[in-house]
Amino acid sequence: xxxxxxxxxxxxxxxxxAQSSATPIRQAPLPPQLHVALRQGMGNAARPxxxxxxxVAKGQLIASADGRLSAAVHAPxxxxxxxxxxxxxxxxxxxxxxxxxxxxxxxxxWIERQPLHDWPQRSGAxxxxxxxxxxxxxxxxxxxxxxxxxxxxxxxxxxxxxxECEPYISCDDRLMxxxxxxxxxxxxxxxxxLQARQVLIGIEDNKPQAIAxxxxxxxxxxxxxxxxxxxxxxxxxxxxxxxxxxxxIPHGVRATEHGVQCFNVATVYAIGRAVLHGEPLISRIVxxxxxxxxxxxxxxxxxxxxxxxxxxARPHRDSxxxxxxxxxxxxxxxxxxxxxxxxxNCLLVKSPALFPPRPQAxxxxxxxxxxxxxxxxxxxxxxxxxxxxxxxxxxxxxQLFDCIECGACSYVCPSQIPLVDYYRFAKSEIxxxxxxxxxxxxxxxxxxxxxxxxxxxKAEKAQRLADKAAQAAARQAASHSAAANVVxxxxxxxxxxAAMARAAAQREAAPLPEQHSSGLNDAxxxxxxAAMARAAAxxxAADQAKAASGQPPAxxxxxxxxxDAxxxxxxAAMARAAAxxxAADxxxANQQPDP
Amino acid sequence: MSQLLIAVALMLLLALLLGAILGxxxxxxxxxxxxxxxxxxxxxxxxxCGQCNHPGCRPYAxxxxxxxxxxxxxxxxxxxxxRKLAELLGVEFKPFGADAPQPKAKAVAxxxxxxxxxxxxxxxxxxxxxxxxxxxxxxxxxxxxxxGCELCLAPCPVDCIRMIPPGSELTNWQWRYPTIPxxxxxxxxxx
Ligand code: SF4
Ligand code: SF4
Ligand code: SF4
Ligand code: SF4
Numbered sequence: 001x002x003x004x005x006x007x008x009x010x011x012x013x014x015x016x017x018a019q020s021s022a023t024p025i026r027q028a029p030l031p032p033q034l035h036v037a038l039r040q041g042m043g044n045a046a047r048p049x050x051x052x053x054x055x056v057a058k059g060q061l062i063a064s065a066d067g068r069l070s071a072a073v074h075a076p077x078x079x080x081x082x083x084x085x086x087x088x089x090x091x092x093x094x095x096x097x098x099x100x101x102x103x104x105x106x107x108x109x110w111i112e113r114q115p116l117h118d119w120p121q122r123s124g125a126x127x128x129x130x131x132x133x134x135x136x137x138x139x140x141x142x143x144x145x146x147x148x149x150x151x152x153x154x155x156x157x158x159x160x161x162x163x164e165c166e167p168y169i170s171c172d173d174r175l176m177x178x179x180x181x182x183x184x185x186x187x188x189x190x191x192x193x194l195q196a197r198q199v200l201i202g203i204e205d206n207k208p209q210a211i212a213x214x215x216x217x218x219x220x221x222x223x224x225x226x227x228x229x230x231x232x233x234x235x236x237x238x239x240x241x242x243x244x245x246x247x248x249i250p251h252g253v254r255a256t257e258h259g260v261q262c263f264n265v266a267t268v269y270a271i272g273r274a275v276l277h278g279e280p281l282i283s284r285i286v287x288x289x290x291x292x293x294x295x296x297x298x299x300x301x302x303x304x305x306x307x308x309x310x311x312x313a314r315p316h317r318d319s320x321x322x323x324x325x326x327x328x329x330x331x332x333x334x335x336x337x338x339x340x341x342x343x344x345n346c347l348l349v350k351s352p353a354l355f356p357p358r359p360q361a362x363x364x365x366x367x368x369x370x371x372x373x374x375x376x377x378x379x380x381x382x383x384x385x386x387x388x389x390x391x392x393x394x395x396x397x398x399q400l401f402d403c404i405e406c407g408a409c410s411y412v413c414p415s416q417i418p419l420v421d422y423y424r425f426a427k428s429e430i431x432x433x434x435x436x437x438x439x440x441x442x443x444x445x446x447x448x449x450x451x452x453x454x455x456x457x458k459a460e461k462a463q464r465l466a467d468k469a470a471q472a473a474a475r476q477a478a479s480h481s482a483a484a485n486v487v488x489x490x491x492x493x494x495x496x497x498a499a500m501a502r503a504a505a506q507r508e509a510a511p512l513p514e515q516h517s518s519g520l521n522d523a524x525x526x527x528x529x530a531a532m533a534r535a536a537a538x539x540x541a542a543d544q545a546k547a548a549s550g551q552p553p554a555x556x557x558x559x560x561x562x563x564d565a566x567x568x569x570x571x572a573a574m575a576r577a578a579a580x581x582x583a584a585d586x587x588x589a590n591q592q593p594d595p
Numbered sequence: 596m597s598q599l600l601i602a603v604a605l606m607l608l609l610a611l612l613l614g615a616i617l618g619x620x621x622x623x624x625x626x627x628x629x630x631x632x633x634x635x636x637x638x639x640x641x642x643x644c645g646q647c648n649h650p651g652c653r654p655y656a657x658x659x660x661x662x663x664x665x666x667x668x669x670x671x672x673x674x675x676x677x678r679k680l681a682e683l684l685g686v687e688f689k690p691f692g693a694d695a696p697q698p699k700a701k702a703v704a705x706x707x708x709x710x711x712x713x714x715x716x717x718x719x720x721x722x723x724x725x726x727x728x729x730x731x732x733x734x735x736x737x738x739x740x741x742x743g744c745e746l747c748l749a750p751c752p753v754d755c756i757r758m759i760p761p762g763s764e765l766t767n768w769q770w771r772y773p774t775i776p777x778x779x780x781x782x783x784x785x786x
Contacts, residue, residue, distance in 0.1 A: 039765065093768040306696065421773035428769040436640070443742045445642035446723040447651060453724075 002226065005246040007239045009375040010231040011408045013167050013328070015206060020287050020295040021170035025178060028300050028312060031107060034076055034303030035087045035099045036062065041145050043069025043138050045098055054081045056362055057111040059280050065132065071145050071342070072135035074280040075102060076301035077111040090306065090324055090341050094334030113278030119189055124153050127193040127275065127339050134274040134343075135281045140264035141236070141325060143343045146271060149261055154195035156259030159244055160187055160268060162203040162210065163228060163235035166326030169346040171285040172265050174297045176203065176210035180217035183265055186272025188221055190263060199223040201246045201265075206230045232328070233406040237262040239375055251402045266345075286344055288313035290323075291351035303339040306347060315349045327355070328407035335338065346434065362415040368408035370419065376402050380409035384419050387426035394432070409549035494578040631683075632660045638679045642671040643722035644744035646696045651722065659684065667691050668745035670698040671743070702758035703741040704748070708733045717747035717756060 038045040046063035050056055056075040063073040079102045089097035116122060116130050132147040140161060160183075164172040176183060191199055201218060205227040215225045228234055228243050240251050240262060249256045255261055255446060263271075264283065273279045282302055289295040293314035300309055310322065323330040324344055333347075370380035378399055386395035403423050410419045482589050622693040635656040642652070648656040658664035660679065663768040666680040667689040674690065681688045691697055706717070706726070718724075725741040730735030736747075738761070748756050761767070 089765075091765060092770075093763070093765060095763055095765055097765060100746040418773050421770070423714060425772050430768070432769055439742075440639075440641040442740065443643065443723050444636070444652070446640065446725070446740060447643050450722060450724050 002224070003246075004226070004228060005243055006229075007234070007242045007375050008377050009373045009408060010233065010239075011411050011526070013232055013411060015230075016168045017173065017206070018287075020168070020289040020293070020297055020436055021173050021207075023296050023297055025174050025285055025297045026312075028301070028304060028309060030077060030104055030108070031301070031304045031308050032104060033082075033305070034079075034102045034104065034301060035305060035337075036073055036076060036102060036303035037097050037099045037339055037341055038063050038073060039089070039097050040073055040135065040342045040509055041065070041069055041071030041143055041303070043067045043071075043145075044068055046073045048084050048098075048100060050084075050100070052081055052083050052084055053080070056081060056102070056502060057109050059111045059113065059278075059282060060068060061133075061280075062102075065145075068148070069145060069517060071137045072133060072280070072364065073100070073302075074135055074282050076282040076303050077102065077104045078107050079087050088335035088338040090338040090344060092331040092334070093341050099303075099339060100461055106470060115278035117273045124193040124195070124420045126319070128190065131271060131274060133280075134269050136267065136274055137281065137342050138264055139270060139284055139342065141329070141345060142342055142463075143341075146263070146267055149263070149422040150193045152254075152256040152261070153193065154197070155256065156197055156260055157245055157261075158187070158191050158194055158196035159200045159237075159241055159260055159262040160199065160201040160223075160265055161235060161237065161262055162201055162207075163240055163263040164207070165204055165230070165235035166328055166346075167232075168289045168348055169287050169326050170289075171287045171297050171345055173207045173210050175269060175285055176207070176265055177213050180210075180213040181580060183214070183269045184217045184221050184223065186268035186270070187218075187223060187263075188272075189275045190268050190271055194261060196261070200286045201225045202228045202234075202240050202244050204228055204230045215380055218231070232408065233375055233404070236375065236404055236406065238404075246528065251399065280340060284340070284342060286340065287346040288349075289346065290349035291316040291319045291354045292349050300383070302342060305336075306333065306340060306344075307336040307339055309340065310347055310349065310406050313347075313349070316353075318353060319349045319351045321350045328411065329405060330483035338555050355525050358418065361417045364413075364415055364417060367412060367414060369412045373408040373412045375406060375408060376404060378403055380419050383426075384417060384422050387422040390426075390429070392426055392430050396430060400426055400430075451587045629660060632656055634683055635659050637769075638672070638676060638683065639669060640671045640676065641742045642742040644671060644742070644746060646670050665689060668695070670696045673698045694764040695720065700762045701761055702743050703738045704736045704743070704745070704756050705738075705759050706734050706736055707755040707757070708735060710753050712753055714752055716752065720746045720750045722746060733759075 007300055036517035038048065040046065044066040047066045048063045050060075050062045052364055056062060056078065058075055058078045060075045061072060062075050062081070065072045081100055082103045083101040084098065085101070087099035087101065089095065089099070091097070094329055116127070119127060122130075122445065128147040128150045131150070132145065136146040137143040137185050138146060138149075141262065162172055164170070187199055187201070190196075199218075199221075201214055201223055203213070203214060203225065211225060211227050218225050226244060228240070233239055234243055237255065241258075241260050242248055243254055245260055247260060249255050249258055249260075270281050270284075283299055284302065285297055287295075287297050288310060292310075293316070294312075296313055306322070306324075315322075322333045322336060324333050324347060325331060326346055327348060328349060330346070364381050364384060366381055368381070370384075371378070376399075380403075382398055383395055383400055383403065386392070386398065387400070392400075400423060404424060405420050407420050410417065412422075413419060636653055639656055640653040645651065647655045648666070649658060649664075652669075655664065655669065655687055659666065666684065666686060668675050668693065669676055672680075677690070678688055704725075711728075711733050713728060713733060715728065715730050715734070717734060718726045718728055722744060723740060723742055725737050726747060727737060736756075743758065745758060748754075748758070
């Protein structure tokens with residue numbers, strides 16, 4: 001018996017797992033239509049690589065990962081892509097997300113599966129790439145792409161997380177009871193990729209059947225199965241690592257730096273399916289529980305509409321909302337038409353009878369209960385105080401970002417303060433401030449570059465103009481000297497003009513700060529004068545032509561900076577635009593009935 | 596007695612030597628830019644809108660560093676910005692003047708591309724080069740680079756630029772401040 005360690009804090013909420021863990025995993029029926037969201041990993045949404053109307057096979061890649069933290073998405077069944085459009089999405093915001101809608105054809109026709117049979121000969125990097133293509137992400141809830149966790153090898157300890165500490169959820173429990181061998185195959189692959197010296201499978205001691213099944217399966221592989229005391233949140237990665245190895249991973253440090261890596265049992269099962277059977281991650285096991293007639297665990301395809309899944313468990317009449325995840329860390333689903341995501345481990349139906357509404361929050365009495373329940377030894381009441389006062393700097397100083405949002409503090413608070421809501425609020429405010437900061441930095445850069453560009457353009461223009469002037473002067477001088485006796489030759493004057501032009505060019509090229517604010521500079525003025533003169537000449541010519549054809553001459557040119565031709569063009573354009581706008585306004589007015 | 600003199604002379608020498616080193620270092624390794632100026636500039640939102648009556652954020656930061664302007668002149672920075680400036684400069688917080696421009700929600704410019712006549716006037720006005728276009732071609736705003744300064748609105752001869760608030764997306768979605776939901780106590784009560 002190896003020694004076990006303990007983590008600070010923790011709570012013992014009623015488990016409520018028996019409702020759903022009694023029956024074997026059922027296969028959810030094939031839905032006629034699936035909404036496969038493209039945002040399945042932590043990072044960007046995947047980029048679709050099929051088009052509407054395409055016929056796809058089960059397991060075919062339909063969207064490829066876009067960026068490091070993004071995950072590839074595969075067709076959960078065979079059928080036809082009928083839409084790529086925003087659909088309801090399982091997220092607390094209720095904002096729609098781009099999803100691929102697939103009409104299933106009922107054939108479940110697989111693509112040619114290409115397992116990695118020779119994985120024992122493959123390197124860690126090859127297995128990593130393979131898993132990235134298979135769209136494997138952490139199924140414990142964080143949906144962190146699994147291949148990114150396989151980067152460091154060799155490793156001291158591989159921890160397999162079968163704790164499943166959150167009340168009501170039992171999908172991992174059933175998985176371990178029924179598919180222990182397949183899980184151990186997956187662990188073997190993971191261990192090989194990580195070159196881990198030992199494997200420890202941690203399971204809370206409230207799941208004796210799962211422990212027995214895993215022990216039987218793991219014996220052949222030499223993995224250690226450890227029963228850990230039931231205490232929420234022992235299933236947190238850092239908490240479980242602490243329990244099994246005694247290593248406390250500080251904030252901002254990866255577990256691998258301490259020679260440990262942690263995978264959820266469902267994730268290693270998916271890794272096993274991918275490597276040994278060539279099946280990408282297209283289904284997962286979901287616990288349906290809470291205020292339902294028939295709580296159960298079902299294996300469902302990613303993208304199955306959640307309301308159809310829930311119907312399998314027959315929710316009570318008085319159920320009023322559904323939570324994805326457990327009662328402590330889950331979030332209320334804003335729309336049940338959303339498709340199942342890779343993160344969806346549990347659908348918990350709430351009814352007022354089963355989950356009475358939280359009494360109104362009272363003022364914090366600084367009892368300290370939250371601090372003794374916090375598994376990461378924070379001071380939740382101080383964090384709450386800072387978050388409530390929007391004093392985010394201070395909250396950050398008090399390690400707000402160490403909070404794993406486990407909800408233990410909210411659970412024990414005698415004043416019923418929804419503490420985690422405040423932490424989530426504070427965290428997203430801080431992230432928003434970070435985004436603003438980055439935007440401001442970008443704007444500063446662009447503004448500075450613009451100022452540099454204006455300065456540079458001005459200098460270049462002045463240079464060009466001066467060059468031209470010098471050339472003209474030289475030409476003039478040449479023609480003067482050629483027609484020697486017609487006009488008094490004046491090479492001296494030409495030389496002076498050229499020198500003056502050069503001097504002007506030098507003056508312009510040197511950046512003079514006071515000129516920057518003076519609006520027009522000499523070169524520009526000269527250019528404008530030249531343009532005006534040209535325009536006047538053109539006009540005079542036109543007037544003459546008109547006069548010749550018996551038409552009254554146009555009024556003399558106004559002395560504004562813009563020449564008339566240009567002004568007329570702008571006026572015409574403005575008139576056209578105004579007409580367009582008026583037409584549009586009219587159309588709008590006609591559409592809208594009078595109030 | 597001579598011991599005392601030696602000690603005094605030694606200390607004096609040491610003081611002179613260290614003083615020389617410090618003096619040299621302060622000249623040799625002096626920081627050119629005004630660090631206060633950069634700190635102020637870092638707080639300002641870089642909208643470059645000129646509502647502070649300075650031609651951009653940096654000039655306002657210069658005025659603040661020189662103490663020649665008030666800290667409550669930047670509407671895009673909001674009251675939060677004033678608070679940060681007050682803390683940095685060690686002065687009292689000061690709300691926005693009643694008749695001065697007030698902060699408003701951030702928005703980005705959108706050019707109605709059917710109406711745009713391609714006059715390039717907005718390009719010349721944009722302080723961060725966020726508008727793309729060429730003479731007599733349709734123009735458009737690069738939304739991710741627009742600071743919402745509204746400087747392009749006035750020059751447009753056909754008034755085809757509007758400010759629109761950015762849409763909500765998962766990437767910029769935020770948790771709301773926890774509030775107590777208000778419930779109707781009795782539906783028959785006076786409304
Ligand atoms: S448990 Fe609640 S009341 Fe007690 S100190 Fe924490 S926040 Fe305050
Ligand atoms: S939610 Fe955060 S602060 Fe509260 S107990 Fe959990 S880790 Fe600690
Ligand atoms: S008012 Fe506008 S220009 Fe002035 S500091 Fe604020 S954002 Fe910058
Ligand atoms: S596009 Fe308009 S509102 Fe946006 S930064 Fe440029 S000038 Fe300002």
